[in-house]
Amino acid sequence: MTDITFIISRIESMMYEVTFDPVQRKGKIIANISIVDEADFKKVLNLIRQAVHSGLSVSPYIKIIRSGEKIGNLKIEKGKTGIATACSITIDGVLLKSGVPVKPKFGGVVEIHDGSPLRFTDILTYESTTIDPLDVLMSQELTSVTEMVNTGSGKILANLREAPMAARDRIEQVLDSLVEAGFSCILEVGEPNSDILGIQVGRDKLGIAVIGGTNPMALVQEHGIDINTQEMSILLDIGEMTHIDEVK
Amino acid sequence: MTDITFIISRIESMMYEVTFDPVQRKGKIIANISIVDEADFKKVLNLIRQAVHSGLSVSPYIKIIRSGEKIGNLKIEKGKTGIATACSITIDGVLLKSGVPVKPKFGGVVEIHDGSPLRFTDILTYESTTIDPLDVLMSQELTSVTEMVNTGSGKILANLREAPMAARDRIEQVLDSLVEAGFSCILEVGEPNSDILGIQVGRDKLGIAVIGGTNPMALVQEHGIDINTQEMSILLDIGEMTHIDEVK
Structure with a gap:
């Protein structure tokens, strides 16, 4: 099959870029980016925290991207908030x-x-x-x-x-x-x-x-809250991420 | 892989059951069943007709199943209408x-x-x-x-x-x-x-x-109308179906 790209190709390219060393706790991981309405953010954060504490996430580290800020090529629109979380392909x-x-x-x-x-x-x-x-x-x-x-x-x-x-x-x-x-x-x-x-x-x-790294997002969705997730969206240095229990 | 059934197995079983002879125009085809609210039925029928006339369906033949009636093992609930259409695996x-x-x-x-x-x-x-x-x-x-x-x-x-x-x-x-x-x-x-x-x-x-047999349903969905489609749902005798232009 010629003109189309199967997901395995993208997975292999992303795997190649991972530099995270779990012993040093340094380097780049693969992250999913989820976009939610600013108004829903508190509720979403609580649900993600619940998923993390129930062992239903890849890691407890997240990065919040506020409206107007950029992550990779993606600029977070007005009224929206971005949340980067670890993807299991890491x-x-x-x-x-x-x-x-x-x-x-x-x-x-x-x-x-x-x-x-x-x-x-x-x-x-x-x-x-x-x-x-x-x-x-x-x-x-x-x-x-x-x-x-x-x-x-x-x-x-x-x-x-x-x-x-x-x-x-x-x-x-x-x-x-x-x-x-x-x-x-x-x-x-x-x-x-x-x-x-x-x-x-x-x-x-x-x-x-x-x-799966998107279980917290499935939980959010099951609660009837709109969440738009792009899997394997970017590479993110673990140093830029914060433990969810330290996020206000 | 053991416990799970890939869709190809179901496709092959259904293909085996097809008896439709296009020359005689007799026999059983594979049908998709879509369920819509009775209140939406007229609108849905018009959209399916539009899809058929644009060449975006498998065939122009459909069967309407009213609330309370059965098709295969499926009983149409109160307030709902069922629509059987041809599946492309036919x-x-x-x-x-x-x-x-x-x-x-x-x-x-x-x-x-x-x-x-x-x-x-x-x-x-x-x-x-x-x-x-x-x-x-x-x-x-x-x-x-x-x-x-x-x-x-x-x-x-x-x-x-x-x-x-x-x-x-x-x-x-x-x-x-x-x-x-x-x-x-x-x-x-x-x-x-x-x-x-x-x-x-x-x-x-x-x-x-x-x-694809579900293009008319995609059209309905794109118009913001709820439609629940089960693909390759049943085998249906073409004699039980009616040309959509003859359905009121």
């Missing part, structure tokens, strides 16, 4: 830069029961769509992030990547350092050659399921 | 039943300029998603069917299938008989081994682009 970038040949496979919806992930119920592979799967799944209203936050059961956005089982020790080391740096978004790491959340992995591969 | 079913090994590839958005299709701008392949691509693309608001109807230029829903070039004569014959039977939804038939609307086909294959 994890793939960090693994890649640690020498792990990681392959992002798909975005989907995972059913959670009493805090435990059960299985993927819907998926869209990155190699075969020109639109971001999590964006698609969010607009299909297949999530129940509110229910998940309130009861510990529900349907959330997540994605899957594969890596060779030979790299298992290195992967665990990198994921541990990511968790220590606040990126506690790892949903499940599969056993080599074993299904992960109902999905078969390739031969001599293991699967890594990560919480 | 074309694949008819080709299959004519002995052509046809392979549905993806749903997407096609840019039209002055009545001529230019290229696919977005696509989702059937083999890699659990959700109907046209449903996804409709909810992403990527279409401009209204503009297309008014100006002859715009973005519409379409899909692509491949078939072996060896079957070319038979394919042309079947497509001609479909057009004669009112299924004038063929957007473009590619040359063997040549790109079709910017998309490369497999070796010794040709591509067939067909108008």
Whole structure:
């Protein structure tokens, strides 16, 4: 297929640009930008905070962009506020830069029961769509992030990547350092050659399921508040971001 | 991948059930069911008629299901009206039943300029998603069917299938008989081994682009009217359907 760009191409370009080192806690991550009405901002911030505290975000770090300010090529319009949050493809970038040949496979919806992930119920592979799967799944209203936050059961956005089982020790080391740096978004790491959340992995591969960076936005949307999110929008230095508990 | 069902599986099952013979104009086609508020029905019917007359539907045949009536397993609620229309996968079913090994590839958005299709701008392949691509693309608001109807230029829903070039004569014959039977939804038939609307086909294959059956629903949605469409919902005997110009 010739003239069109599949989402996997964009993912790979963005992964290449990641410089975040979880041990030093320095460098660039991939960020999603969400735009909301200024009037809704307080409510939105509270919902995002709720999602972060329920373990439904990639990291607790955010950056607020006020109306009139610019981020990347994007200028925030009058009456609007921008919120940059970590995108889960950051994890793939960090693994890649640690020498792990990681392959992002798909975005989907995972059913959670009493805090435990059960299985993927819907998926869209990155190699075969020109639109971001999590964006698609969010607009299909297949999530129940509110229910998940309130009861510990529900349907959330997540994605899957594969890596060779030979790299298992290195992967665990990198994921541990990511968790220590606040990126506690790892949903499940599969056993080599074993299904992960109902999905078969390739031969001599293991699967890594990560919480989708747009779960907080799905929560906002489920509350009937307009939010416009651009996934994998920019690269952002972690030094420019603030822990959500320190944002007023 | 194990527990989940990709849309291609459902497509193939439905194709197998098609018995429509375009020469006899008898048999079962695949239909989409759309549900609208009774109060909106007149407006919706006019918009669908407009789409049909602009060549943006699979066929002009529809079936109205009034509130309280059943279609398949679906009972139409009080205050609602159901509208069954032809799904474009009917074309694949008819080709299959004519002995052509046809392979549905993806749903997407096609840019039209002055009545001529230019290229696919977005696509989702059937083999890699659990959700109907046209449903996804409709909810992403990527279409401009209204503009297309008014100006002859715009973005519409379409899909692509491949078939072996060896079957070319038979394919042309079947497509001609479909057009004669009112299924004038063929957007473009590619040359063997040549790109079709910017998309490369497999070796010794040709591509067939067909108008998406949900363009009339995209038009309704673009007019701000609520419409809930289930694609590939049921099999429906063409004898139960009426030409839209004869529906009051």
